[in-house]
Amino acid sequence: MRRGTSRDIRTANRYEVLRQIIAESPTSRQELAAATGLSLATVATLVGELLDLGMLTEVGFEDSAGGRPRGLVAVDAAGGALIGVDIAETYVRVELFDLALNVLARADEDMRPGESGPQQVVGHVAAAVGSVVAQAGVEDARVLGVGVSVPGQVDRDTGVAEYAPNWDWHDVPLLDLLAEHIAYPLHLDNPLRACAVAELWFGAARGRGDAVVVNLGTGVGAGLALGGGLHRGVSNSAGEWGHTTLVLDGRPCHCGNHGCVETYVGAPGIMLNLRELSPGSTLLHPEDQTATIDALAAGVAAGDPVAVEVVRDTARYLGAGISDLVNLLNPEVVVLSSWVAAALGEPLLRAVREAVARHALRRPLAATEIVLSPIPTDPVCLGAATFALEGALQSAGRRPTGRTAAARSRTAPPV
Amino acid sequence: MRRGTSRDIRTANRYEVLRQIIAESPTSRQELAAATGLSLATVATLVGELLDLGMLTEVGFEDSAGGRPRGLVAVDAAGGALIGVDIAETYVRVELFDLALNVLARADEDMRPGESGPQQVVGHVAAAVGSVVAQAGVEDARVLGVGVSVPGQVDRDTGVAEYAPNWDWHDVPLLDLLAEHIAYPLHLDNPLRACAVAELWFGAARGRGDAVVVNLGTGVGAGLALGGGLHRGVSNSAGEWGHTTLVLDGRPCHCGNHGCVETYVGAPGIMLNLRELSPGSTLLHPEDQTATIDALAAGVAAGDPVAVEVVRDTARYLGAGISDLVNLLNPEVVVLSSWVAAALGEPLLRAVREAVARHALRRPLAATEIVLSPIPTDPVCLGAATFALEGALQSAGRRPTGRTAAARSRTAPPV
Numbered sequence: 092m093r094r095g096t097s098r099d100i101r102t103a104n105r106y107e108v109l110r111q112i113i114a115e116s117p118t119s120r121q122e123l124a125a126a127t128g129l130s131l132a133t134v135a136t137l138v139g140e141l142l143d144l145g146m147l148t149e150v151g152f153e154d155s156a157g158g159r160p161r162g163l164v165a166v167d168a169a170g171g172a173l174i175g176v177d178i179a180e181t182y183v184r185v186e187l188f189d190l191a192l193n194v195l196a197r198a199d200e201d202m203r204p205g206e207s208g209p210q211q212v213v214g215h216v217a218a219a220v221g222s223v224v225a226q227a228g229v230e231d232a233r234v235l236g237v238g239v240s241v242p243g244q245v246d247r248d249t250g251v252a253e254y255a256p257n258w259d260w261h262d263v264p265l266l267d268l269l270a271e272h273i274a275y276p277l278h279l280d281n282p283l284r285a286c287a288v289a290e291l292w293f294g295a296a297r298g299r300g301d302a303v304v305v306n307l308g309t310g311v312g313a314g315l316a317l318g319g320g321l322h323r324g325v326s327n328s329a330g331e332w333g334h335t336t337l338v339l340d341g342r343p344c345h346c347g348n349h350g351c352v353e354t355y356v357g358a359p360g361i362m363l364n365l366r367e368l369s370p371g372s373t374l375l376h377p378e379d380q381t382a383t384i385d386a387l388a389a390g391v392a393a394g395d396p397v398a399v400e401v402v403r404d405t406a407r408y409l410g411a412g413i414s415d416l417v418n419l420l421n422p423e424v425v426v427l428s429s430w431v432a433a434a435l436g437e438p439l440l441r442a443v444r445e446a447v448a449r450h451a452l453r454r455p456l457a458a459t460e461i462v463l464s465p466i467p468t469d470p471v472c473l474g475a476a477t478f479a480l481e482g483a484l485q486s487a488g489r490r491p492t493g494r495t496a497a498a499r500s501r502t503a504p505p506v
Numbered sequence: 507m508r509r510g511t512s513r514d515i516r517t518a519n520r521y522e523v524l525r526q527i528i529a530e531s532p533t534s535r536q537e538l539a540a541a542t543g544l545s546l547a548t549v550a551t552l553v554g555e556l557l558d559l560g561m562l563t564e565v566g567f568e569d570s571a572g573g574r575p576r577g578l579v580a581v582d583a584a585g586g587a588l589i590g591v592d593i594a595e596t597y598v599r600v601e602l603f604d605l606a607l608n609v610l611a612r613a614d615e616d617m618r619p620g621e622s623g624p625q626q627v628v629g630h631v632a633a634a635v636g637s638v639v640a641q642a643g644v645e646d647a648r649v650l651g652v653g654v655s656v657p658g659q660v661d662r663d664t665g666v667a668e669y670a671p672n673w674d675w676h677d678v679p680l681l682d683l684l685a686e687h688i689a690y691p692l693h694l695d696n697p698l699r700a701c702a703v704a705e706l707w708f709g710a711a712r713g714r715g716d717a718v719v720v721n722l723g724t725g726v727g728a729g730l731a732l733g734g735g736l737h738r739g740v741s742n743s744a745g746e747w748g749h750t751t752l753v754l755d756g757r758p759c760h761c762g763n764h765g766c767v768e769t770y771v772g773a774p775g776i777m778l779n780l781r782e783l784s785p786g787s788t789l790l791h792p793e794d795q796t797a798t799i800d801a802l803a804a805g806v807a808a809g810d811p812v813a814v815e816v817v818r819d820t821a822r823y824l825g826a827g828i829s830d831l832v833n834l835l836n837p838e839v840v841v842l843s844s845w846v847a848a849a850l851g852e853p854l855l856r857a858v859r860e861a862v863a864r865h866a867l868r869r870p871l872a873a874t875e876i877v878l879s880p881i882p883t884d885p886v887c888l889g890a891a892t893f894a895l896e897g898a899l900q901s902a903g904r905r906p907t908g909r910t911a912a913a914r915s916r917t918a919p920p921v
Contacts, residue, residue, distance in 0.1 A: 324836020421739020
């Protein structure tokens with residue numbers, strides 16, 4: 092059990108109530124109390140705050156078997172807009188959501204190799220944010236915030252991208268750069284925590300005690316949702332499972348270490364698995380991770396023995412690495428997320444389950460389910476938007492915008 | 507942030523207040539509120555409960571700079587006794603503590619190889635528990651509980667030792683067997699969680715956000731103290747870091763896997779490191795782990811190059827494994843605990859710090875301190891006794907003994 096301050100607890104309870112209302116609208120305060128385990132009085136207070144914020148709306152009454160009719164509330168989808176930004180190695184994707192987390196608009200910007208300087212990336216993000224706001228026709232005042240996911244290690248409090256290995260970024264003040272173009276409250280974090288928070292609010296980790304969200308993309312990480320909240324660690328860098336050792340003195344990793352999980356199961360690692368197995372394979376698109384992973388997926392579907400073998404190899408590494416998470420953390424669910432997991436899908440899942448069953452200890456294995464992410468859209472955009480939603484909920488009862496955002500709004504015009 | 511039920515939160519706050527009083531007695535309710543961040547009203551309620559339980563005593567007043575004199579409270583050391591049982595591979599150690607967690611009596615029983623059947627172990631434990639109660643001259647009614655640590659995987663709720671690899675125990679109903687001889691409330695868990703809770707209450711993890719307690723003995727594990735509480739996982743088996751992969755396809759492990767951390771840094775693994783480096787070394791006592799580790803410690807102190815090299819080798823493995831914990835969990839402190847860490851001491855610590863600095867990512871590395879456990883007595887006994895203390899605190903405000911213990915007290919005579 093974690094002890095938090097009373098304000099932490101109030102914020103966490105506010106998350107829990109809104110999460111439940113988003114999942115089941117309309118609903119009554121009584122149902123919310125039953126579903127969350129909170130007292131009716133606490134639920135009534137929290138619902139009152141969410142109504143005041145314009146996030147909920149009263150939608151009538153239901154009979155209660157002879158008692159007084161119960162008031163029903165639902166998310167006011169039009170009560171605000173949230174923007175999620177997924178800055179990936181090869182593209183920037185921006186989605187604008189309503190408060191029920193439906194996607195209202197999307198903008199994609201490709202980034203070619205060599206276009207990954209901070210100012211270039213900021214330009215892409217600003218253009219795409221402007222585009223989704225214009226497409227959706229949302230008033231500036233209704234945009235509650237923008238969550239931004241950038242790979243690597245991130246200081247949330249200062250908005251600095253401390254280290255993005257694939258671009259060799261060091262200490263880039265990304266939020267300050269973005270604030271010159273974007274006037275909405277900004278929230279920075281990284282894809283592994285974005286995927287984890289998306290699963291926690293809307294996916295396979297919702298309502299589960301302890302969950303690990305394994306993020307399989309170019310980079311690899313494990314978002315830790317422990318006890319119903321994100322485990323961030325003492326300096327917001329928890330989850331760097333991609334940089335844990337799987338093979339001591341194994342493949343060199345860009346982090347400076349050897350044998351990291353990421354070097355075997357990240358997209359470039361999978362390409363290396365393919366190259367080692369079948370050097371001249373036509374499945375390999377040397378400069379294109381996405382094309383290679385898609386070719387492997389198609390190959391597996393068609394029964395191509397090389398593709399099948401590469402997925403089996405990759406699953407063997409993944410199985411060993413996921414068993415480490417199962418043995419160490421004893422989670423209720425392990426979720427495979429991000430684009431590599433989505434592309435390789437069920438065949439990868441089956442092979443991973445078999446490999447974990449060979450590696451993990453009996454007791455934690457019996458308690459763990461391994462699933463593919465059920466989130467149908469880009470989980471990083473959804474998670475980034477959720478950071479903006481959490482930011483808006485944290486400031487409930489205080490001034491409508493947070494310190495940083497308020498300071499930035501005074502100096503920067505809206506996009 | 508973890509959300510708990512209001513009862514979880516009340517129990518956690520009760521722990522926090524008592525922990526603070528044990529650390530600083532006498533103290534006032536006002537100082538406790540300042541130290542814990544709880545409101546004065548909450549502290550006053552919790553102190554009242556602890557006074558009612560006879561765990562605290564009022565010890566006078568202090569001036570408060572012109573205000574009303576403040577009442578002072580202290581732990582009532584004689585308010586109860588707690589017993590901690592450390593069932594290890596080669597011995598059973600039992601300690602009896604007062605409520606300030608001072609050791610009042612100790613009993614050790616050696617177990618020879620072949621004496622590790624459940625009934626033999628239970629006999630040793632019962633004899634030693636009887637011995638410490640007699641030595642300390644404590645009335646039965648003052649013994650608040652007995653915490654029992656047994657290696658391996660443990661079901662706390664049912665009191666079953668599910669799997670103790672070194673003895674090949676499977677599903678041994680240890681608490682039921684013990685209850686035939688011991689009439690006090692019994693609490694079962696394993697050494698890695700006992701060491702973690704000892705550090706959390708009385709050691710290097712006290713007051714730290716996130717801590718990892720690395721347990722180096724015959725077996726190896728990592729107790730996870732996250733957000734001020736023990737992370738147990740969904741089926742109380744979290745912390746099996748000894749069975750995470752360090753060398754894929756490496757040394758065979760008794761868990762059935764290969765290349766587990768434990769096979770390189772557990773006492774038998776260290777003996778293997780020595781044997782591989784210097785097959786005929788006189789440092790090696792083939793059938794005696796303790797003697798070998800002690801010989802290595804003495805060898806390092808005397809500058810024996812083989813001993814120095816074995817500790818360096820072991821630290822290299824340990825450093826890679828601890829870096830995994832640092833990168834994954836981003837803890838504030840990593841504590842090296844248990845008898846191997848105590849025996850190899852500062853030279854091991856220095857070598858581990860160097861190895862972690864080579865392996866870990868910059869951001870989490872900068873946030874982490876690595877220390878030896880400051881607990882001067884057997885941390886497993888202390889932690890086991892702490893489980894008994896937590897059990898007594900959980901039942902505060904309810905019937906004085908828990909369900910299981912109450913049921914057992916009716917059928918079994920006191921020792």
